[in-house]
Amino acid sequence: xxxxxxxxxxxxxxxxxxxxxxxxxxxxxxxxxxxxxxxxxxxxxxxxxxxxxxxxxxxxxxxxxxxxxxxxxxxxxxxxxxxxxxxxxxxxxxxxxxxxxxxxxxxxxxxxxxxxxxxxxxxxxxxxxxxxxxxxxxxxxxxxxxxxxxxxxxxxxxxxxx
Amino acid sequence: xxxxxxxxxxxxxxxxxxxxxxxxxxxxxxxxxxxxxxxxxxxxxxxxxxxxxxxxxxxxxxxxxxxxx
Numbered sequence: 001x002x003x004x005x006x007x008x009x010x011x012x013x014x015x016x017x018x019x020x021x022x023x024x025x026x027x028x029x030x031x032x033x034x035x036x037x038x039x040x041x042x043x044x045x046x047x048x049x050x051x052x053x054x055x056x057x058x059x060x061x062x063x064x065x066x067x068x069x070x071x072x073x074x075x076x077x078x079x080x081x082x083x084x085x086x087x088x089x090x091x092x093x094x095x096x097x098x099x100x101x102x103x104x105x106x107x108x109x110x111x112x113x114x115x116x117x118x119x120x121x122x123x124x125x126x127x128x129x130x131x132x133x134x135x136x137x138x139x140x141x142x143x144x145x146x147x148x149x150x151x152x153x154x155x156x157x158x159x160x161x162x
Numbered sequence: 163x164x165x166x167x168x169x170x171x172x173x174x175x176x177x178x179x180x181x182x183x184x185x186x187x188x189x190x191x192x193x194x195x196x197x198x199x200x201x202x203x204x205x206x207x208x209x210x211x212x213x214x215x216x217x218x219x220x221x222x223x224x225x226x227x228x229x230x231x
Contacts, residue, residue, distance in 0.1 A: 011188065011189035011190050012189065012204070012205055013189070013190075013192070013193040013196060013202050013204075014190060014192075014193070
């Protein structure tokens with residue numbers, strides 16, 4: 001069966017511009033979903049779990065796609081390095097955000113300051129541990145992929161030189 | 163990135179408008195305009211296509227001395 005190719009109407013600069021627009025466009029729904037979930041947690045309702053289910057699934061799919069694609073291509077981040085120190089800081093920030101949101105929610109629900117602090121500590125600690133574990137696993141996979149890509153490149157170069 | 167006056171001058175020397183050059187190399191006029199204004203770094207393939215159309219070398223049109231950069 002012949003493969004039908006559709007003519008690209010864009011030249012290389014327009015193609016690059018479109019890619020930039022699309023990549024920026026990706027972050028709008030990403031942060032929109034994060035804000036939507038945080039806002040619904042803060043506002044709260046008896047059906048909160050069901051309310052944020054759709055957003056959570058979509059955010060999970062989006063995040064998994066970005067993480068898996070980056071790891072497959074040996075890409076980590078533009079500025080951050082996958083070091084234990086950086087992973088600790090990033091996990092701490094994530095833990096603090098989730099802990100504060102859940103702590104505030106708990107205070108509005110039960111008006112118990114000590115209980116809210118407990119919720120904050122539990123949620124922050126749990127999120128920190130989960131993020132740190134996930135980042136550590138991803139960092140290992142990234143380093144493994146990097147090493148593989150480096151070897152592949154040098155093999156190709158050597159074969160090409162022969 | 164500075165303006166590419168060498169390209170602009172070579173295009174004018176060949177009596178071509180930005181649209182003529184764009185059509186000859188298969189890109190839009192805005193891309194040729196962006197290259198001349200130094201707002202877009204073309205790929206090596208586009209550089210070669212421009213050089214062929216204008217009868218110049220890559221050095222003639224795209225090499226910058228330290229003083230030019």
